[in-house]
Amino acid sequence: MEFRATRPPTASHKTGAFVLFRAEQSRDLGRLPVPDTVLRKLAAAAWKAKEFTGKRGQVVALHGGAGGRRLLLVGLGPRKGVDGEALREGAGNAALDLDGRGVSSATFLVPALGDAVDLAGACVEGAGLALYRFDRLKSKAPKPALGRVTVAPERGTAPSVTAPVKRAAAVMEGVRFARDLGNLPGNIATPVYLAREARTLSGRGVSVRVHDRAAIKRMRMGAFAAVAQGSHNEPRLIEITYRCGKRGAETIGLVGKGVTFDTGGISIKPAALMEEMKFDMCGGAAVLGAVHALRALQLPVNVHALVPASDNMPDGKAYRPGDIIKARNGTTIEVISTDAEGRLLLCDSLVYSADKKPDCIINLATLTGAIVVALGDSAAGLFSNDDALLEELEEAGRETGERLWPMPILPGHDEAIKSPYSDLRNSGGRWGGACTAAAFLQNFVGDTPWAHLDIAGTAWNDRPRSYLRKGATGFGVRLLVEFLARRA
Ligand code: BES
Ligand code: MN
Ligand code: ZN
Numbered sequence: 001m002e003f004r005a006t007r008p009p010t011a012s013h014k015t016g017a018f019v020l021f022r023a024e025q026s027r028d029l030g031r032l033p034v035p036d037t038v039l040r041k042l043a044a045a046a047w048k049a050k051e052f053t054g055k056r057g058q059v060v061a062l063h064g065g066a067g068g069r070r071l072l073l074v075g076l077g078p079r080k081g082v083d084g085e086a087l088r089e090g091a092g093n094a095a096l097d098l099d100g101r102g103v104s105s106a107t108f109l110v111p112a113l114g115d116a117v118d119l120a121g122a123c124v125e126g127a128g129l130a131l132y133r134f135d136r137l138k139s140k141a142p143k144p145a146l147g148r149v150t151v152a153p154e155r156g157t158a159p160s161v162t163a164p165v166k167r168a169a170a171v172m173e174g175v176r177f178a179r180d181l182g183n184l185p186g187n188i189a190t191p192v193y194l195a196r197e198a199r200t201l202s203g204r205g206v207s208v209r210v211h212d213r214a215a216i217k218r219m220r221m222g223a224f225a226a227v228a229q230g231s232h233n234e235p236r237l238i239e240i241t242y243r244c245g246k247r248g249a250e251t252i253g254l255v256g257k258g259v260t261f262d263t264g265g266i267s268i269k270p271a272a273l274m275e276e277m278k279f280d281m282c283g284g285a286a287v288l289g290a291v292h293a294l295r296a297l298q299l300p301v302n303v304h305a306l307v308p309a310s311d312n313m314p315d316g317k318a319y320r321p322g323d324i325i326k327a328r329n330g331t332t333i334e335v336i337s338t339d340a341e342g343r344l345l346l347c348d349s350l351v352y353s354a355d356k357k358p359d360c361i362i363n364l365a366t367l368t369g370a371i372v373v374a375l376g377d378s379a380a381g382l383f384s385n386d387d388a389l390l391e392e393l394e395e396a397g398r399e400t401g402e403r404l405w406p407m408p409i410l411p412g413h414d415e416a417i418k419s420p421y422s423d424l425r426n427s428g429g430r431w432g433g434a435c436t437a438a439a440f441l442q443n444f445v446g447d448t449p450w451a452h453l454d455i456a457g458t459a460w461n462d463r464p465r466s467y468l469r470k471g472a473t474g475f476g477v478r479l480l481v482e483f484l485a486r487r488a
Contacts, residue, residue: 001131001172003124004150005165008158009107011035015150016103017061017070019094021087021111023079024054033109033154038064039071046073056086059097072097072106082113084122085401091126092467099131099146107150110161116153118399120161123151124168125478130467132176134183170296171481175474178289182282182460182472186261191236191309194258194281198238198288198307204295205244211237221348222326223333224308227341230265230318231311237349238284238307240291244300250487251302253358253448254291254480255349257342257365258284258309265312265338266320279472280342282459283364284309286476293481300488304356308345312338324422328352329444332422340426342367343440350444360389360449362483363441364476365456370433371407372457377465379403380458380475383438386449393451393483402479404453413439 009015018034020043029047034040042062046052052060056077063070074090076082091108098106108123110116127149135141151165181189181197195210202208216237217225228235238258259280263269269277284307291305319325323335325344328351333344342365353361371381379397382404384390390406397404413435416428424443428436438452458475461468 001128002148003128003165003169004148005120005160005162006150006152007160008153008156009035013107014067015069015105015107017072017098017106019072019074019106019108021074021076021090021109022054023076023082023113025079026054029054034071036065036069036071038066039069043071043073056089057093059093061097061101070103084118084399087119087122088126088129088401089466091123092130095127095130095146095149099144102145104145105148105150106146107152109152109154110158112154112158116158116161117164120151121164121168124149124165124172126467128169128172129175132179132469134180134471136180167297171293171478173296174289174293174481175477177292178282178285178474178477179472181285181288182279182474184278186278186311189278189281190233190260191258191311192234194260194284194307194309195236195238198240201240201288201291201295205298206240206242206291206295209239211239219352220328221352222328223344224310224348226319226323226325226335227312227344228310230313230315233260233311235310238309240303240305242291242294242303242305244298244302246300249300249302250359251304251356252484252487253353253356253361254287254303254305255346255353255361255363256284256287256305256307257281257346257367258307259342259345260309260311262312262339262341263314265318265341266314267337267339268314269339276460279460280366281309282366282472283455283476285472286364286455286474286480289474289477290480290484293477294484297481299484301484303484304353304358306349306353308349310345312341327444331424331443334419334422334425336425336427340437343426343437346441347444350441354444354446354448358448360386360451361445362393362451362453362480364453366459367454368434368437368456371454374407374434375405375457377457377461379405381405381407381434381454382451383407383409383454384451385442385445386451389449389451392486393479396479396482396486400478400482402458402475407435407438409435409439409442
């Protein structure tokens with residue numbers, strides 16, 4: 001997919017289709033700013049006949065423009081509700097519709113509602129996210145039809161959309177990178193594979209170091225090593241630093257759970273839907289996707305990113321319930337469930353991250369089924385020990401449509417993960433499972449401002465939803481880039 005930006009198109013503009021967005025009760029539906037006389041008349045007729053009303057989800061195609069140009073009228077819903085997310089959804093609908101019709105190029109006209117710059121980015125995101133396909137493992141896959149999307153303001157008075165279109169297009173590449181990694185199955189996307197993919201990000205300020213099993217042990221990451229000891233696939237701790245070169249720039253620590261397949265280990269999961277546990281590295285994929293975008297955009301922040309990558313398997317060598325293991329900071333942990341493995345590889349990584357003295361740490365993980373029970377797929381759970389950081393992340397979530405919802409860590413949650421035999425145990429039982437998991441992690445960040453995003457409900461779709469089809473969503477990439485851009 002190629003994205004371009006131009007000035008408002010004139011009558012001679014060549015395109016397969018103009019795409020025009022309108023809210024309900026727009027006042028100009030009878031005289032839309034389309035640079036084609038025939039299409040303008042057809043649009044007025046469609047409006048008069050009430051075939052296009054601006055209802056959310058509505059897409060009306062009109063044929064007969066000069067040079068075979070079409071016009072797609074796309075509804076944004078009630079005027080008051082129009083925001084980036086409505087436009088993303090509309091642009092996604094339009095892109096899928098055009099692609100289905102075999103149209104190869106289209107010009108999206110950014111409506112003069114709110115911030116034209118934000119809305120231009122939303123157009124690119126909606127189209128880019130909706131058109132993403134994971135078909136590299138199909139022996140015969142049809143080529144997508146829609147190959148070029150041009151974004152232009154509707155009217156000459158609007159500011160140029162070149163910068164936001166470029167930026168959103170770069171972010172889309174990062175999201176694609178993350179979604180591909182998420183969708184790849186456990187037999188391909190092993191820890192070694194993830195490390196190799198991470199290495200492709202080297203250069204332009206990014207350096208990548210990869211630690212193997214021996215190094216993980218040497219680094220006293222006993223919890224991470226315990227999870228990894230049951231798999232014949234070698235674990236990897238992927239460490240990425242991005243240096244922007246600007247003096248006094250902040251350093252943000254990122255940590256992403258990279259469980260390449262989670263069987264549950266000896267506390268094995270039921271068979272139904274276990275295949276979905278290939279997505280258990282989506283936190284790690286989001287971190288890698290964010291670095292991908294950050295590098296393309298050369299944002300003036302420093303990042304220290306970690307992706308602890310391992311399978312979680314049952315095996316003769318696997319760790320067992322009852323085992324007591326020791327984390328990098330000396331904390332001893334009783335293993336109650338080998339299926340609560342995410343917090344174990346994260347806790348060692350968080351200690352290591354905090355050792356680097358970043359200004360804050362953000363970790364992303366498909367950590368608990370409990371957060372899916374609590375929030376479904378509408379938002380990721382947000383836990384933090386720092387109110388300002390929490391609010392910044394919430395705001396980035398609202399801006400990008402990758403919504404976060406604040407969740408508490410209460411004294412009772414800390415109580416639930418105490419063990420009679422060791423400092424902590426790795427499961428607090430069923431109740432408040434997302435909160436006790438967060439309480440566990442909090443023990444490993446010291447006083448570094450920290451936020452934990454439990455993305456178990458948002459990292460992949462089990463059915464097509466809005467502009468994201470079934471499979472990995474890349475959740476977190478857009479959010480992290482937005483957060484980093486604001487910090488820069
Ligand atoms: N990767 C899972 C969490 C998960 C489950 C994500 C379902 C998405 C959908 C995690 O490793 C896990 O198994 N968590 C357990 C923790 C429990 C044993 C304390 C869970 O949520 O049941
Ligand atoms: Mn698990
Ligand atoms: Zn897991």
